[in-house]
Amino acid sequence: DIQMTQSPSAMSASVGDRVTITCRASQGIRDYLAWFQLKPGKVPKRLIAAASSLQSGVPSRFSGSGSGTEFTLTISSLQPEDFATYYCLQHKSYPLTFGGGTKVEIK
Amino acid sequence: QVHLVQSGAEVKTPGASVKVSCEASGYTFTSYGFSWVRQAPGQGPEWMGWINAFNGDTKYAQSLQGRVTMTTDTSTSTVYMELRSLISDDTAVYYCARAGADDSLDFWGQGTLVTVSS
Numbered sequence: 001d002i003q004m005t006q007s008p009s010a011m012s013a014s015v016g017d018r019v020t021i022t023c024r025a026s027q028g029i030r031d032y033l034a035w036f037q038l039k040p041g042k043v044p045k046r047l048i049a050a051a052s053s054l055q056s057g058v059p060s061r062f063s064g065s066g067s068g069t070e071f072t073l074t075i076s077s078l079q080p081e082d083f084a085t086y087y088c089l090q091h092k093s094y095p096l097t098f099g100g101g102t103k104v105e106i107k
Numbered sequence: 108q109v110h111l112v113q114s115g116a117e118v119k120t121p122g123a124s125v126k127v128s129c130e131a132s133g134y135t136f137t138s139y140g141f142s143w144v145r146q147a148p149g150q151g152p153e154w155m156g157w158i159n160a161f162n163g164d165t166k167y168a169q170s171l172q173g174r175v176t177m178t179t180d181t182s183t184s185t186v187y188m189e190l191r192s193l194i195s196d197d198t199a200v201y202y203c204a205r206a207g208a209d210d211s212l213d214f215w216g217q218g219t220l221v222t223v224s225s
Contacts, residue, residue, distance in 0.1 A: 034211045038152070044202065044215045055213075087152060091210040094166045096142065096154040 002026050002090050006099030012107040019075040021102045023088035028068045032092035035064055035073045038101075039084045047086075048073065078104070109133040111203055111216035118222045119193050126189040127219045129203030136184040137161040140206035143177060143188045144215075145199040153199075157206060158186060193223045 003026035013019050023033065031051035038044050046055050048064035051071055061076040075082055083106055088099040114128040129141065143155040156167040158177040165177050176189045186203055201219045204212035 032209065032211075036152075036212075038146075043217050044152075044204075044212075046211070046213055046215075049207070049211050049213070050209065089152075089212065091212075094157065095168050096157075096210070096212075098152045098154070101151045 001095055002029060002093060002097050004088055004090055004097050004099040006088055006102055008102060009100060010103040010105065012105050013078050014107045015078055015080060017078045017107075019078050019082075019104060021073045021086055021088075023066075023071045023073075023099045025069045025071075025090055025092075029090045029092035031067050032090055033064075033066070033071050034089045034091065035062075036087045036089060037082075037084045038087060075104075109205065109214040111205065111214055113201075113203060113216040113219045116220040116222070118224065120225055121194055121223060123193050123223075124189060124191040125193060125221050126187055127201050127203075127221070128185050128187050129216050130183065130185045131205070132184060136179075137181055139208075140210070141177070141179075141186045142204050142206050142210075142212055143175075144202045144204055144212070145197075146202070147196070147199040150199075152202075155188070155201075157210075160186065190221075193221075195223050197221065198223045 005024045033051045035048040052064045063074045065072050085103045087101050110132045112130045140159045142157045144152045146152045158165045178187045203216040205214045207213035
């Protein structure tokens, strides 16, 4: 199975801050990497597909980069609605595996 | 637009079974597969398995082999997930998600809370 190591596990940030979250795959997954935002009681939302393609309707302050084993999700200017938990997902091979999550909290 | 609507919350006793449904609309049902993902309280998401909505082929997580079955009903565009021999650790929110063209999970249902308690 491919292991996904995500960091940090939690962070405190202020509105307007630039936020960077990293995922590392235990083996190369090319660009088979997606980023999701999860909020309690809400439908999970895919933000980024194919490592760097912004999902339709997702604000442009979200961006993704990377290929192979190292990936990054960046929020250029954190907004109040962005306080949530973020997960990466590798879909290169089954079983699909998620990173451990990054909880972004208000400083 | 794509919409996935899941069945309502369930409360089960240990040893029982649960069957969660997920009705899809807004696209051709048999053109995509589905994954099921669960999230236990305070934990991250866990992939449970995948079903091809066209031919019914399945892949299951090793940890759930023998306890989980995924099926589809193409006449109603509905996918089902049955989990048997429930234990307290199965308490979680269960999500269906459409497996897009690249198997990424592009659209999700609203989630179904399954509580296992005696």
